[in-house]
Amino acid sequence: MSWGIVPGTRQRHPHDQRWTGILQQLLGGDVRVIEECLNGRTTVWDDPFRPGRNGKDLLLPLLHSHAPIDLVILFLGTNDLQAIYGVGAYESSLGAGVLVDIVQGCRAEPMLAAPRVLLLAPPRIAGLGATMREKFRGAEEKSIQFTRCYARIAEERGCSFLDAAEFIQPSGVDGVHLDELQHRQLAAALHPRVVELLGR
Numbered sequence: 001m002s003w004g005i006v007p008g009t010r011q012r013h014p015h016d017q018r019w020t021g022i023l024q025q026l027l028g029g030d031v032r033v034i035e036e037c038l039n040g041r042t043t044v045w046d047d048p049f050r051p052g053r054n055g056k057d058l059l060l061p062l063l064h065s066h067a068p069i070d071l072v073i074l075f076l077g078t079n080d081l082q083a084i085y086g087v088g089a090y091e092s093s094l095g096a097g098v099l100v101d102i103v104q105g106c107r108a109e110p111m112l113a114a115p116r117v118l119l120l121a122p123p124r125i126a127g128l129g130a131t132m133r134e135k136f137r138g139a140e141e142k143s144i145q146f147t148r149c150y151a152r153i154a155e156e157r158g159c160s161f162l163d164a165a166e167f168i169q170p171s172g173v174d175g176v177h178l179d180e181l182q183h184r185q186l187a188a189a190l191h192p193r194v195v196e197l198l199g200r
């Protein structure tokens with residue numbers, strides 16, 4: 001989702017139309033938004049057909065590479081509900097918890113504090129199009145539990161939380177990916193929270 005596929009295609013939204021690019025514009029030049037998105041990335045699951053999609057394996061090196069970091073926004077989980085993984089929102093939230101733990105435990109250098117975390121619950125999957133129906137079979141019902149399960153993880157870890165389902169929904173074209181309007185709405189919803197967390 002975060003990578004920015006144009007619904008119903010294999011094309012990608014331009015950077016200034018993706019939520020990360022829009023958020024950068026809203027925050028201005030005093031803040032640098034680092035976009036680390038990968039098509040098909042999961043929280044902790046290995047894709048047997050496309051290696052390198054496991055977020056757990058990639059996260060720590062990325063944190064060290066981009067340090068110092070003030071805030072990490074974690075927005076994963078939708079791809080966990082692909083049928084090949086056989087898991088639901090509960091298991092996905094546990095995977096998200098592993099990622100939160102990695103960020104909160106990261107000290108890239110002895111004098112650097114661990115970044116803060118803003119955990120986003122993915123929006124509900126709904127109205128799956130023909131191209132996504134088999135890949136995400138059963139995901140519509142499972143995704144209803146994203147909000148509850150992710151909120152619990154955020155509470156347990158003491159990190160900030162935002163329910164993306166309150167602000168956005170997947171495109172009616174494929175039921176999974178976000179159109180340009182949804183990217184704008186997500187960035188607008190994130191902006192005040194990010195400003196608050198950065199103390200600006």
